[in-house]
Amino acid sequence: MTQEELNERLDYWQGVLRLRDWDIVARLVSAHEMEAGDEGQVDPRPELKEANIKILNWEGYGGTVFRPLDSEQILLHEMLHLFFIVFETEADTPQRLAEEQAVHLIAQALVALDRRTKEPDAPSDPLL
Numbered sequence: 001m002t003q004e005e006l007n008e009r010l011d012y013w014q015g016v017l018r019l020r021d022w023d024i025v026a027r028l029v030s031a032h033e034m035e036a037g038d039e040g041q042v043d044p045r046p047e048l049k050e051a052n053i054k055i056l057n058w059e060g061y062g063g064t065v066f067r068p069l070d071s072e073q074i075l076l077h078e079m080l081h082l083f084f085i086v087f088e089t090e091a092d093t094p095q096r097l098a099e100e101q102a103v104h105l106i107a108q109a110l111v112a113l114d115r116r117t118k119e120p121d122a123p124s125d126p127l128l
């Protein structure tokens, strides 16, 4: 995915998720700009309704990834975290784990549904 495609997907999902009142910037970054092991990060400032999102540019990444990364799904994952800020979950708690799982599954489902709508003849995702 190019930075241009990322910007287009960000704009699209901001509309779908009703996040137009947020000023969100998303950037593709190399691994050294990312905390070890992370595929995406969101740095929100809810009081200003601003967020910076970093997405690992894994196509130029020399390390090993658990499986090929889907940059759009990672973008959506980081955007969905914005809805959970109010719950103030803390790192390394069962609540944060539940948040991560919810955000992961919702992002996966939305991306799969969106692609199925655009390409009705494409083989459907076995998860849906």
Ligand SMILES: [Zn+2]
Residues within 6 Å of the ligand: 077, 078, 081, 100, 103
């Ligand atoms: Zn997350």
